Amino acid sequence: MEPMLLNIHHGYNFRDLGGYPTTDGKRIQARRLIRSGSLDRLSQRDIDFLHQYGVRVDVDFRTQDERSAKPDRLPGSARYVFDPVFSEDKTQVSKSWAEEQKAFALDGQAGYHNMLRTYRDIVLSDAAQKAYRQFFDLVLANDKDALLFHCTAGKDRTGMGAVYLLSALGVDEATIRKDYLATNQYMAQAVAEVIAQAKQAGGNANMLQGMHDIWVVYPEYLDAALAAIHETYGSMQQYLSEALALSNRQLTTLRELYLE
Template sequence: MRYIDLEGTFNFRDIGGYKTNENRTVSFGKIYRSDALNFLTPEDVKQVEALGIKTIIDYRNEKERVGNEDVEIPGTTVYYLDPKADVAALASSEMNDKGSGGHQFDTLTADFAKTLMTQQNVQFVHNKDSVEAYKAMFDIILDETNIASVQHCRGGKDRTGYGIALILFALGVDKKTIVEDYMLTNFYKKDKNEKSLQELFDKTGDHDKVLAVRYLKEAHESFIMAALNEIDTHFETPLNYLQKVIGLDDEKITKLKDLYLD
């Protein structure tokens, strides 16, 4: 894993370097994951250009993007894939974001927030819009002319986290490593999240409200495991899920490995 230090985003990283079950290694410099790119500085843009990124996959819905459009990166093609993940969209928003619907935080409790996030991750597995979005994502990255790519949502945690998990499973990375990659969001967004949560407490004095928003903002192992356990329950293995639901046949998986493994 290689973290890309940018001023205008907090969770931009290369998924290269992970070992697979065939004793191969995920290639560096081909697939990146990030939070939204709407605050990139001119220097950030130069740095992203230098990475050779040709393709951006943006999982945010149209409402999220209005007023929060990504900064244009010359030479890239942008694909908008919407898994219709309303809870994930709420989870990654800030109360003062344009179009974020921050008022939805008002009546949220910690227990309900935790339940919502668990349910959202389960829905990634079965929801028709989600399945279609991640099918399209694989079609994009299987086209070698789209290398290198970066995929992102608002916070780079849930929608992006699930997409990256599917890629890593397809490449043969083990579940423990995939969960660890998901959890890295907390390390890279710690300062940003803590500042936001402190501001919320200063404003409300409500510990339960802060915990509720913490559940929304932070990666929790139980959330991604809800999705992975759902896959195991209904399809026995991630590979079966990728083949039967996402449509990755043996030929596509072989091509994916040829493109993205050393």
């Protein structure tokens, strides 16, 4: 099935995970689990939409600097939870033009390799594991409403949050990969704008390639994360059990809460 895109006018990559099938013949309930990009640009109409959609918990995976620069706009009915995956934005999508120019102008592969390293950190760093464990605690405590989780672009920290969550709910690997890669479809306009701005500001070919590579997702990014999981823990289920400390009972509870 195709991802369920929400009708948000001033934000991107807002998707309901509802409808995805599991390997035991069930489906994720709609209006329960929402992944998205940042919420700082939302109009009042968008905020009202999220309220009507039932969003009552907003989990922010961004850093302190990111949220201070672009604080979330959300319904008054929604509880905000700051849950940073990193102490600094290693994806670099929130970096300034000057910072990105310095990092990428000399090497057209710098952005790509930065993302490969970042995905291993998302899997293996203590800070990221603690953040995703807190995320699961919030998901487990959400018995009837919609929970939204996001970072800046809604593709890396959010993307891996979705990978872990869909895996815990019993969604097959092909569907999880398709959901992960769907970001490129929903971010196409934003990526084009970023590249156009960089080009207008005088970015060279290396710079433009690096910018592109940190604003899209490649299969290799997810593969780097999955390789780190299998090398260190043996399997995704072992990762959920050991790194994120999810018990069999909690996995059962997740499926009782979110599947139909």
